[in-house]
Amino acid sequence: MAGNVANTRGVFKALGGQQPDTKKKAGIDVSSYRLFCFGLGFSALAFARRVQAQGWHVAGTCRTAEKADALKAQGIEAFVFGDAPLDDAQTALAGTTHLLASVPPGQTGDPVLQMHSADIAAISTLQWIGYLSTTGVYGDRQGGWVNETSMLVPSTDRGKRRVTAELGWGDLAVEAGVALHVFRLAGIYGPGRNQLESLRKGTAKRIDKQGQVFSRIHVDDIAQVLVAAAISDAPSQAFNVCDDEASPPQEVVAHAATLLGLDPPPLVPYDEADMSPMGRSFYSESKRVKNDRIKDVLGVRLKHPTYREGLKALLDAGEGHG
DSSP states (O other): OHHHHHTTSHHHHHHBTOOOSOOOOSSOOGGGOEEEEESOOHHHHHHHHHHHHTTOEEEEEESOHHHHHHHHHTTOEEEEOSSSOOTTHHHHHTTOSEEEEOOOOBTTBOHHHHHHHHHHHTOTTOOEEEEEEEGGGGOOOTTOEEOTTSOOOOOSHHHHHHHHHHHHHHHHHHHHTSEEEEEEEOEEEBTTBSHHHHHHHTOOOEEEOTTOOBOEEEHHHHHHHHHHHHTSOOOSEEEEEOOSOOBOHHHHHHHHHHHHTOOOOOEEEGGGOOOOHHHHHHTTOOOEEOOHHHHHTTOOOOSSSSHHHHHHHHHHTTTTOO
């Protein structure tokens, strides 16, 4: 199985905390940091905006010219990237000191690695690579605990593709001679993407599956973890990015309803629930994810240590009203 192989390869051992020979490129002034994000999506854009506010130059890719224009209006140098390579990758990547990849792998593999590995390895100014992965690489643990040293035994095709992508980025980081940080993200929520909003829209469901728990993370905490890692001297390794409390999803919806002063949706047995294949695949795995490494190695203290603080902050910001 791919997960078993991954933990025996030298590249992937580095992600468990053992550092291969890496170097920081010389001659880089902090004020000249340039972040390039392959895929300026929900999480990557939160990170990009945070470092942009600190004076970094920010560039990255999106899938449409319309979004590129909107990002350019916000001071982000944007390039269209999707089914075809960047038109002039060397120019787009020139001067990049920090590179984040958030484009998910498809059925044929990771498109960034397939189209631009050589271009990335050739960046003379590169100091750091970050890759946004998922806790799905651990597979189903029937509610048990995992940490970054746990065996990778993904049970879904998406999880298996992520393991392969992690390995590919590990190989590329060794070739480039820079540290790689793999961020295994739990279920993401934040502005416009939370149970308060799903209740407001009438789409929230409370699905009851015995023993089911999920870990989750607020997008603001993802951003602060990425910032802490990018400016750290931490060696190549993986980081679980989740909050402190894995919880049954129906309890999170019920708490959101309480915050809004609403009756929670009725409980629906899992076997009777009307769910998409994607939604049902998420319920095929249950685990509790430890986040000690982001605290011990990066010094991160979560702004939203559980969904309660996260949902309350979103409520105070106006989420769920309308």
